[in-house]
Amino acid sequence: MITFDEVTKAFPGGTVAVDNLSLELPTGQITVFVGPSGCGKTTSLRMINRTIEPTSGRILLDGEDIAKQDAALLRRKMGYVIQHAGLFPHRTVADNIATVPLLNGVNKKQARERATELLTRVGLDESMAGRYPAQLSGGQQQRVGVARALAADPPVMLMDEPFSAVDPIVRDGLQKEFLRLQAELGKTIAFVTHDIDEAIKLGDIVAIFRVGGRLAQIGPPEELLEDPADEFVADFVGRDRGFRGLSFLTADDVDVQPVSVAVDGDPRLVLDGDGRPRGWADGSDRVRPIAGTFTPSDSLRLVTDLAISSPAGLAVRVDDHGVADGVVAHEAVARHLTSLRRADEPARTRAGR
């Protein structure tokens, strides 16, 4: 656990970047610092590995004051990933990844073996080991950056807008793999972003900062969406926060109708020989491709989106083999939400993200 205890950072000239910050980053979870530029989120992150020293207050790592620890050794216990990866251009991919183990005195052969192993772990081919960073795409460089941060198996990871510089499709892939990796590794992660969507997607805990380095609100993302502390937070999480909140509800309790409702409807659902949905057909012979399907573990947000965008107003559910086994009408989603609202303690389960 990382604890900020009344931490303030004022820069020479009087700018207060972080103002009396107290918060906790639970062990094994992703805590996202999010907020507009100039809100002190990056300064806060950098104080964790002492690349910036606080003006007052303490930061504790598992109860120990980090100011009393050797800064270089402390940093080697904390993986660090930045926006443009910051790879060393003069070193091969393998040697980049091996950086911290080599600093710690692990022999070259062992460090390189571990580096190659990590390449596959972050979704890159082992053949990349001998390449130089200039020979990689932005997304690949970012993966190498993550591998480098993981190489010494640090308990803590600090990530400063690691996915901001890549295009949206690549970013989506990187985010998904990041969550998969975290599910395996269970690191204590501090993650900085200016993108509230990314914060909600990745954070177990989200800390929203406001300009002037003050904490506006901290909590699980669904709590921030549902119950913003003030106007700033409400504004920051956005107008469609109700729709985004559906991300945290699973689709397993919604009323599902048999597939035949859709197959006999107009427009009708067209299935292939194995019962997999192909698309929607109206009076003509033209089949419009289906926008997507869902499984019971998907979020209600996806179901709603599929129902709204389908010409028949129906979202199609499939089983593990991709065979259609039910449909959900958008009216059913609305009924489901009403019933949730009436229940005293809504049965909220986190959707399989």
Next chain:
Amino acid sequence: MIEYAVQNRSTILEALVQHIWLSLLPVVFGAVLALPIGYLAVRYRWLYQPVVNTGGVLYSIPSLALFVVLPAILGTGVLSPLNVVVALTIYTMALLTRTVADALTSVQGEATRAAYALGYRPLRQLVGVELPMALPVMLAGLRVATVANISLVSVGALVGVGGLGALFTRGLQLDFIEPILIGIILSVLLAAVCDLGIVLVQRWLTPWARLEAR
């Protein structure tokens, strides 16, 4: 001309050998001095301007003047090769100090920040990250300094120590074109070979630098 070269081959060879060490030794000394000074000019920003300005002033001293004045300062003989070596070392240092400082400044960025945040200590970061990254720019400066030195050595002939420059003075005195031509050709060849040598070393040491140009 070939006849002249064959007849005087031992004199010419001697001049060439002297030219090589008179020009290359100062490159080595100058570079060794420029590295720490250039580093300090980056480490302590307030040193940068004074260091660069001093370098500029030193480089603007005419070489012949330096060759003549140095014996008085160093207490060496007027004909000592040491005068030329010291003078060219001063020029090389003046030229390379700025190159080293600018090269080390230019590599500051994401990679050096990442190195710091990953737990490098300052000296190891300098040796392991900053110097290798700065190498292409520093070697480019070294090429300029080397070629400049090779051409400057000839001026030493006017004070009696000038490698291939001796062929120019002889040619002038005897009103004879051959030694002058041979001196020019060898001087240019030497510069080309040294330049190529540094380029090859650069390719070998920094295979990554060419990738970046794409």
